[in-house]
Amino acid sequence: MMEEKYDDTFLARWLADELTEAEKLQFESSEEYQDYLQIIESADQLEAPSFDGKAVLQSIQQKQQETPKVRKLRTYWAYAAAAVVVFFVSFSYFYLNASEIVTTDFGEQTTVTLPDGSEAILNAKTTLSFNENAWANDRTVILEGEAFFNVKKGETFTVQTALGTVEVLGTQFNVLTDDENIFEVKCHEGKVKVTSKTQETAILTQGNAFSSIDGQTASWDFNPNHPSWRDGESNFREMPLQHVIKALQNQYNVKFQLGQIDVSQRFTGTFSHKNLKLALRTVFDAMEISYTFKGKKAIILTEAK
Numbered sequence: 688m689m690e691e692k693y694d695d696t697f698l699a700r701w702l703a704d705e706l707t708e709a710e711k712l713q714f715e716s717s718e719e720y721q722d723y724l725q726i727i728e729s730a731d732q733l734e735a736p737s738f739d740g741k742a743v744l745q746s747i748q749q750k751q752q753e754t755p756k757v758r759k760l761r762t763y764w765a766y767a768a769a770a771v772v773v774f775f776v777s778f779s780y781f782y783l784n785a786s787e788i789v790t791t792d793f794g795e796q797t798t799v800t801l802p803d804g805s806e807a808i809l810n811a812k813t814t815l816s817f818n819e820n821a822w823a824n825d826r827t828v829i830l831e832g833e834a835f836f837n838v839k840k841g842e843t844f845t846v847q848t849a850l851g852t853v854e855v856l857g858t859q860f861n862v863l864t865d866d867e868n869i870f871e872v873k874c875h876e877g878k879v880k881v882t883s884k885t886q887e888t889a890i891l892t893q894g895n896a897f898s899s900i901d902g903q904t905a906s907w908d909f910n911p912n913h914p915s916w917r918d919g920e921s922n923f924r925e926m927p928l929q930h931v932i933k934a935l936q937n938q939y940n941v942k943f944q945l946g947q948i949d950v951s952q953r954f955t956g957t958f959s960h961k962n963l964k965l966a967l968r969t970v971f972d973a974m975e976i977s978y979t980f981k982g983k984k985a986i987i988l989t990e991a992k
Contacts, residue, residue, distance in 0.1 A: 793940035812937040833863040851883040871898040875911040919960040
């Protein structure tokens with residue numbers, strides 16, 4: 688019988704090859720290890736489906752709207768553990784074979800050259816996926832996170848996110864999407880069409896910006912020549928503090944303990960990617976929030992007295 692110490696988090700780390708040598712040796716010497724190998728061998732026989740961007744987005748949106756159900760699983764843990772393995776193996780197999788996927792880590796930026804020569808510059812902790820084989824007929828990418836696009840002229844170029852869609856012919860623009868219901872688009876050159884999840888549309892030209900935060904939309908003008916995250920400086924306008932904190936985590940690989948902080952309050956300003964202490968002062972002094980380091984990677988936030 689599979690032991691409960693090998694939970695879904697452990698199995699995910701094993702599949703991602705993130706176990707320590709000690710954990711790996713202990714696991715590979717257990718009886719459960721052979722069971723999981725058999726499951727993987729069965730999953731390898733699965734055939735990868737064609738890539739359907741709209742279907743992926745609909746699935747993401749549906750999951751966001753679903754209410755989690757809590758069930759007791761101890762009695763059937765062995766079956767649940769096996770299902771977890773099948774899910775991770777099958778999902779990885781289908782996803783990797785169906786599309787090109789690029790991800791960035793904490794504090795990392797990377798430039799992706801798309802099949803037509805268009806470029807996407809990804810901010811930290813961002814995922815971009817697209818179907819290279821279908822690119823000639825469908826210039827569509829799926830974005831989770833933030834990216835700046837420099838699009839070659841041609842057929843419609845589409846950026847799909849869980850919170851909205853951006854369509855262009857050839858231009859430069861920035862798209863931000865976040866799982867806190869934040870969707871923001873800035874047009875740096877040319878013209879773009881934005882459609883939010885609630886089907887609100889906007890046409891943006893150079894220097895125009897659009898956002899949808901918790902269902903509330905806003906439009907404003909910005910200076911496209913102003914330094915941005917691509918230059919090592921993150922900029923925010925009326926952004927919920929929760930997203931700003933997440934952006935700090937993504938750039939500096941730190942964790943925050945929020946305590947009683949109101950993370951719904953809005954922040955307008957910038958922070959640098961080059962100096963953590965300066966970035967903390969810039970954000971939290973303006974919000975009258977105190978911060979204390981707990982080790983090198985943990986930061987405790989409290990209301991300033």
